[in-house]
Each structure stands twice: as structure tokens, then as C-alpha cells.
Amino acid sequence: MSEVVIPRINGERLWHSLQQLGEIGADSSGGVTRLSLSEEELGARQFIVRLMKDAGLDVRQDEAGNLIGRLEGDGAVQGAVVTGSHIDSVIQAGRFDGPLGVVSGIEALRTIKEQGIRHERPLEVICFTDEEGVRFGAGYFGSRAMAGDWDEAWLELTDFSGITLKEAMERADLKPHKASLAARSREEIKAYVELHIEQGRVLEDRELSVGIATAIYGHRWLEVRLRGRADHAGTTPMKLRRDPLAAAAEAMLAAEQIALQADGVATVGTLQISPGAINVIPGEVLFTVDVRHERLDSLHEMEQAIEAGIARVAGERGLEASIRVIDGADPVQSASPIMDAIGRGCKALEIQEHRMVCGAGHDAVAMNELADIGLILVRSRDGISHHPQEWSSPEDCEAGANVLLYTLIRLSND
Ligand code: HGY
Ligand code: MN
Ligand code: MN
Ligand code: MN
Numbered sequence: 001m002s003e004v005v006i007p008r009i010n011g012e013r014l015w016h017s018l019q020q021l022g023e024i025g026a027d028s029s030g031g032v033t034r035l036s037l038s039e040e041e042l043g044a045r046q047f048i049v050r051l052m053k054d055a056g057l058d059v060r061q062d063e064a065g066n067l068i069g070r071l072e073g074d075g076a077v078q079g080a081v082v083t084g085s086h087i088d089s090v091i092q093a094g095r096f097d098g099p100l101g102v103v104s105g106i107e108a109l110r111t112i113k114e115q116g117i118r119h120e121r122p123l124e125v126i127c128f129t130d131e132e133g134v135r136f137g138a139g140y141f142g143s144r145a146m147a148g149d150w151d152e153a154w155l156e157l158t159d160f161s162g163i164t165l166k167e168a169m170e171r172a173d174l175k176p177h178k179a180s181l182a183a184r185s186r187e188e189i190k191a192y193v194e195l196h197i198e199q200g201r202v203l204e205d206r207e208l209s210v211g212i213a214t215a216i217y218g219h220r221w222l223e224v225r226l227r228g229r230a231d232h233a234g235t236t237p238m239k240l241r242r243d244p245l246a247a248a249a250e251a252m253l254a255a256e257q258i259a260l261q262a263d264g265v266a267t268v269g270t271l272q273i274s275p276g277a278i279n280v281i282p283g284e285v286l287f288t289v290d291v292r293h294e295r296l297d298s299l300h301e302m303e304q305a306i307e308a309g310i311a312r313v314a315g316e317r318g319l320e321a322s323i324r325v326i327d328g329a330d331p332v333q334s335a336s337p338i339m340d341a342i343g344r345g346c347k348a349l350e351i352q353e354h355r356m357v358c359g360a361g362h363d364a365v366a367m368n369e370l371a372d373i374g375l376i377l378v379r380s381r382d383g384i385s386h387h388p389q390e391w392s393s394p395e396d397c398e399a400g401a402n403v404l405l406y407t408l409i410r411l412s413n414d
Contacts, residue, residue: 006348008405015397018103031389034087036168052067055109081119081190088131093386100392126142140365147366192372197379200380209379210352213374215358217331225285229281231280242318244285244317251314252268254306258305272286273285294357299331332364341414351403
């Protein structure tokens with residue numbers, strides 16, 4: 001491809017779309033809560049469909065609810081170059097985690113179509129179903145279904161109010177038992193490149209706007225149930241107690257030490273206590289542990305050490321412990337040709353190239369089962385994410401989207 005004309009996306013329209021999308025599911029925290037297949041997320045899906053149609057894309061929804069905008073290729077080459085991300089959010093989230101990749105992908109394909117830029121291969125932008133996994137306890141549903149990794153057992157997972165994924169899909173006019181039909185073949189997809197906010201501090205500390213992910217951490221989500229004996233807070237001597245909450249506290253601190261020693265990360269993000277009264281020693285606690293590492297062997301070691309720590313503490317305190325792995329994905333590596341294409345994009349746009357490992361999970365992890373992947377990261381102010389104050393500047397969003405545009409054009413003519 002000649003290096004002379006470097007197309008640019010419409011940065012103003014990108015920013016405007018991101019702000020409009022950010023209003024859908026805006027909550028009292030000043031952030032966004034748009035859980036998968038909730039009313040808010042269904043409203044956001046309609047916004048995305050309109051944006052894809054305004055961009056002149058062929059739009060379809062697959063059996064897992066993934067929204068797919070497509071431009072047929074100018075050549076007779078099979079194997080689409082695909083970008084995408086998600087619009088479902090965590091609780092009290094920011095406006096950029098996911099939407100930046102979906103809206104930038106739509107803008108990139110719109111620019112290619114409007115400027116008649118040649119692309120031998122088909123191009124697609126995908127808005128995936130349930131990347132975050134916050135509502136039902138497992139994530140990457142849409143991208144895993146597309147990669148052929150749909151698990152029917154997910155349909156019985158329930159959310160905080162007892163609604164199953166099956167019911168939520170039916171309410172969204174999806175046919176839950178057909179979700180596995182979303183699977184695609186390796187021949188259909190040549191490469192997958194995602195644009196996402198960094199959600200960390202590396203780019204901020206280096207005063208860089210864009211990063212290239214070389215790898216993405218793997219994760220394991222553990223659900224831990226500790227059962228002791230509820231008892232009177234006043235009359236029960238300390239030595240006779242079987243207090244699962246004190247045990248959980250000890251286990252959490254042990255997990256923190258394991259993560260520090262392994263140079264990985266471990267997070268307890270949810271905790272349920274029953275019966276949960278000020279003058280009653282808890283009878284049972286339920287908490288989750290999010291364990292991550294860049295290397296698979298270290299991830300396994302961390303998971304085993306944390307589970308052993310929980311079992312030890314429970315044994316010493318006469319408690320019953322049950323630990324379930326409710327979700328997990330192994331670390332993935334970006335493909336060199338895709339990282340090189342992104343690097344050329346940075347160079348052509350005079351953006352300093354910076355290669356780095358990504359600690360946040362993305363649909364690219366699931367799509368790695370189907371195609372070579374790449375991930376472009378955009379600076380997050382103060383590294384804040386999964387928080388109402390998550391923010392990336394219009395300039396950085398535009399820079400990332402232009403690097404994505406360049407990368408898609410390059411890969412679709414390889
Ligand atoms: O948990 C993650 O890293 C991503 O936000 N799903
Ligand atoms: Mn997220
Ligand atoms: Mn995300
Ligand atoms: Mn075209």
C-alpha cells in the first residue's frame with residue numbers, strides 16, 4: 001500500500017458517538033451500569049445497530065446476540081479482517097471500556113467505505129455479547145460462541161436477582177439453545193484486531209497515547225464458600241467459634257501475599273455474608289477471587305496456592321470449604337504480523353510505538369481460538385477503569401482509532 005495518503009477517521013463524530021452511548025445506562029455514580037442483556041444494554045445495542053447502518057455496513061445479529069457490521073471485500077479473498085469489542089459494562093463503570101473499540105471500529109469501516117479505500121478482504125466490526133461476565137459470573141459469551149467455545153451450561157447461570165442467562169437471552173428475543181450456531185470457521189476470519197483503553201498506568205507514566213499489547217494475562221475466577229456456625233456474638237467464647245468471615249479475612253490476606261510473591265494479581269471483588277446481622281457470628285460467607293498472571297504456569301501455581309491457603313485456614317478453624325472455578329482463560333500472545341501492522345500504523349501516524357503486556361481481559365482472548373489477534377491500547381487517565389472516572393482524551397481516542405483504521409486497511413490488503 002502506498003505510504004502517501006493516510007486516511008483519518010472523523011474524530012469529532014467518534015467522540016460524539018461515545019458520549020451519546022455513555023448516556024445509555026448512565027447511573028447515579030456519574031458512571032455507567034449497563035449489564036449484559038439488561039434494558040440499558042439492549043437500548044445501547046439499538047444505538048450501535050443505528051450507528052452501523054448509518055455507516056453503510058451490512059448489519060446482522062448472530063445466534064449468540066453478537067452484532068456484526070460488514071463491508072464485503074473488493075477482491076475475491078476469503079478471510080475477513082475483524083475488529084470489535086463490547087458495550088456491556090461492570091457496575092458503576094466508565095464510558096470507554098468496550099465502547100471505544102466498537103465505535104472506533106464502526107468509524108474505521110465508515111471511513112473506508114466513504115473514502116472508497118481499497119480492501120481486498122471483507123471487513124467486520126463486532127459488538128460482542130457479555131464480555132465482562134459481571135451479571136452471570138462468566139464472560140466472553142459472544143466471542144466464545146463465535147470461536148466455537150459456547151457452553152450450554154452457561155444458560156443455567158443466574159444473576160443477582162435469580163434470572164438465568166437463558167431467560168435473559170429469551171427476553172432479548174434470542175434463542176438460547178441456538179447460541180452455539182454462532183460458531184465460525186478459521187477460513188472466515190483472517191485476523192482480529194481490537195482497540196481498547198489500557199485500563200492501567202503504563203501509557204500514562206510514559207506519556208504515550210497508544211500501546212501495542214504483546215500478550216494478555218490469563219485469569220481464573222474462583223467462587224469460595226466457607227461454612228461455620230452462626231452463633232450469638234455476646235455469649236460465644238472466642239475459642240469455641242467457627243467463624244467463616246474471620247477465616248475469609250485470613251484467606252484473603254494469604255491470597256494477597258501469594259500474588260505479591262508470584263508477581264501476579266489476585267482480587268476479592270465480591271463478598272456475601274449470612275445471616276449478616278450485627279450481633280450474630282456469620283454462619284456462611286461466599287466470596288470470589290479473580291486471579292491473573294501473564295504466564296500460564298505461574299497462573300496455575302497461584303491458583304493452587306490460593307486454594308491450598310483457603311483449605312488450610314478452613315481446616316484450622318473447623319469450617320467446611322468449597323471452591324469452584326467459575327470462569328477462566330489462559331494467557332494469549334499477539335501475532336507478530338498484526339503487531340507489526342499496528343507498529344507501521346503508529347509510524348505512519350507519527351505516534352511513538354510502545355509494546356506492553358495487557359493485564360485486562362478482552363474478547364481478543366476468546367477470538368484467539370479462531371484467528372491471529374492484535375490489541376491496540378489507548379491511554380487511560382491515571383490508569384483508572386471499572387470506575388466512573390475512567391477517561392481517555394478525545395485526542396488519544398482519535399489517535400487509537402486512526403491506528404486501528406490504518407491496521408485494518410493494511411491487513412485487508414495483505
Ligand atoms: O475483567 C477484565 O479484565 C475485563 O474488563 N473483562
Ligand atoms: Mn472491563
Ligand atoms: Mn473491556
Ligand atoms: Mn469497499
